[in-house]
Amino acid sequence: METIKNYFFMDMGVMLGRSMRHIFRSMDTIITVTITPIAMMLLFVYVFGGAIQTGTDNYVNYLLPGILLIAIASGIAYTAYRLFMDMQRGIFERFHSMPIARSTALWGHVLTSLLSNAISVVVIILVAFIMGFRSSAGVLSWLAVAGILALFTLALTWIAAIAGLSAKSVDGAGAFSYPLIFLPFISSAFVPTASMPSVVRAFAENQPVTSIVEAIRALLSSQPVGNDIWVALAWCVGIMLVAYIFAMRAYKKRV
Amino acid sequence: MPNNSIQVKGLQKSYKKLHVLKGVDFEVEKGSIFALLGSNGAGKTTIVKILTTLLKPDSGTATVNGFDVASKPESVRQSISLTGQFAAVDEILTGRENLIMIAKLRHLKNPRQVADDLLNRFGLTDAAGRGVSTYSGGMRRRLDIAMSLVGKPQLIFLDEPTTGLDPEARIEVWKTVKELAANGTTVFLTTQYLEEAEQLADRIAILHEGRIIANGTLADLKKLFPPAKVEYIEKQPSLEEIFLAIVGKKEEK
Numbered sequence: 302m303e304t305i306k307n308y309f310f311m312d313m314g315v316m317l318g319r320s321m322r323h324i325f326r327s328m329d330t331i332i333t334v335t336i337t338p339i340a341m342m343l344l345f346v347y348v349f350g351g352a353i354q355t356g357t358d359n360y361v362n363y364l365l366p367g368i369l370l371i372a373i374a375s376g377i378a379y380t381a382y383r384l385f386m387d388m389q390r391g392i393f394e395r396f397h398s399m400p401i402a403r404s405t406a407l408w409g410h411v412l413t414s415l416l417s418n419a420i421s422v423v424v425i426i427l428v429a430f431i432m433g434f435r436s437s438a439g440v441l442s443w444l445a446v447a448g449i450l451a452l453f454t455l456a457l458t459w460i461a462a463i464a465g466l467s468a469k470s471v472d473g474a475g476a477f478s479y480p481l482i483f484l485p486f487i488s489s490a491f492v493p494t495a496s497m498p499s500v501v502r503a504f505a506e507n508q509p510v511t512s513i514v515e516a517i518r519a520l521l522s523s524q525p526v527g528n529d530i531w532v533a534l535a536w537c538v539g540i541m542l543v544a545y546i547f548a549m550r551a552y553k554k555r556v
Numbered sequence: 557m558p559n560n561s562i563q564v565k566g567l568q569k570s571y572k573k574l575h576v577l578k579g580v581d582f583e584v585e586k587g588s589i590f591a592l593l594g595s596n597g598a599g600k601t602t603i604v605k606i607l608t609t610l611l612k613p614d615s616g617t618a619t620v621n622g623f624d625v626a627s628k629p630e631s632v633r634q635s636i637s638l639t640g641q642f643a644a645v646d647e648i649l650t651g652r653e654n655l656i657m658i659a660k661l662r663h664l665k666n667p668r669q670v671a672d673d674l675l676n677r678f679g680l681t682d683a684a685g686r687g688v689s690t691y692s693g694g695m696r697r698r699l700d701i702a703m704s705l706v707g708k709p710q711l712i713f714l715d716e717p718t719t720g721l722d723p724e725a726r727i728e729v730w731k732t733v734k735e736l737a738a739n740g741t742t743v744f745l746t747t748q749y750l751e752e753a754e755q756l757a758d759r760i761a762i763l764h765e766g767r768i769i770a771n772g773t774l775a776d777l778k779k780l781f782p783p784a785k786v787e788y789i790e791k792q793p794s795l796e797e798i799f800l801a802i803v804g805k806k807e808e809k
Contacts, residue, residue: 315661398608
């Protein structure tokens with residue numbers, strides 16, 4: 302028993318290396334999680350941006366937080382897909398019949414999701430810099446942004462785990478992410494909510510994406526974050542806990 | 557040390573209302589090839605899953621390499637390997653990477669060396685650097701079995717190892733299994749192909765409707781076959797005839 306616990310981090314490393322290879326060898330994954338959000342950013346900044354009144358002089362600054370959330374939401378769809386394939390192909394059973402820390406077969410995917418989303422977020426921010434994104438934020442604010450994004454990734458990753466563990470088909474495993482990718486559009490990510498009709502506006506202002514976007518935006522532009530950061534954290538932690546409980550339930554059913 | 561690799565007593569398992577195993581008993585001698593024969597849905601995979609600690613039995617006991625599967629699952633896993641019904645290989649990694657991954661998970665000292673030796677032994681050296689998705693069914697199965705041999709487990713489970721393979725690949729797998737046993741590895745295999753059991757197994761058990769209804773060497777099983785009425789006909793019954801005769805008799809009861 303003890304020896305196996307000691308190997309937890311080693312096994313985790315092997316699992317992480319395995320699924321990171323999956324990502325870097327899949328052009329489809331790279332395009333969807335990094336290139337598509339970048340293309341969307343280019344489109345909004347250079348095509349639609351001129352017509353959007355945000356009250357800030359630099360639309361990239363306004364847009365970036367929402368783009369990052371979309372990138373993460375499309376990234377975790379692949380976590381669900383990879384998990385589903387593992388369950389389907391019997392490699393999970395192989396791992397589980399081996400003398401390894403069993404939970405790493407699942408946690409490896411969670412860690413991969415965190416790391417791969419962090420990579421695409423960094424790439425997107427670098428492109429945003431080239432496009433004129435500027436931030437006056439200090440180290441602490443950047444760390445806070447990283448923390449919020451990591452929590453957001455974890456929350457969505459556990460939702461993805463539910464889908465990956467309980468889906469009956471490949472399409473089902475990925476389908477859950479479409480509404481998540483759509484949520485930023487009905488929020489303050491692209492345009493201020495003030496211009497929306499009252500019902501839509503009420504939804505937009507009270508859904509998680511708006512508070513997360515507002516908190517990140519305020520942190521990056523050195524504005525006071527007010528309540529948004531606490532609301533954002535509450536959403537992320539709340540979703541994460543509930544999704545984790547359901548994911549674990551789905552996991553126990555399968556093993 | 558007991559001379560049995562596997563000892564199963566009174567094993568029962570139900571999935572909801574479906575009573576799959578209704579009290580299964582058998583033993584597998586160390587170093588032998590044991591074939592569990594049965595039609596689709598007879599419960600062969602359920603037995604494999606219980607013995608490889610993937611599933612808990614409702615009642616009964618199972619001991620693998622001297623360790624109880626319920627109370628010492630870690631020790632069981634340490635000493636076995638499972639080659640499941642579907643080739644459990646990573647499609648995106650190369651053959652070598654698959655083997656290195658398993659060697660690392662078994663915490664071996666020299667994963668690369670282990671991988672290269674197995675690639676060589678299974679004739680996969682030329683394909684070692686290619687993604688597994690480009691492999692043929694036979695190559696995939698060979699890699700699958702090679703992955704199960706990483707770390708030299710004393711007992712390997714092969715769940716329908718040749719299902720879906722063409723005859724040539726099937727013979728390849730048979731050759732591999734025979735070599736394993738020759739090197740002292742105990743092999744537990746399930747199959748629905750009677751010829752496979754006849755070719756490979758030292759002992760054959762027939763699982764039918766949740767129970768082992770016959771268990772013995774091929775010669776033992778042949779004795780169970782009702783003696784021919786006209787004695788001067790020398791035709792020996794094939795295993796297929798034995799199987800159908802025994803199964804048919806049980807159903808009449």
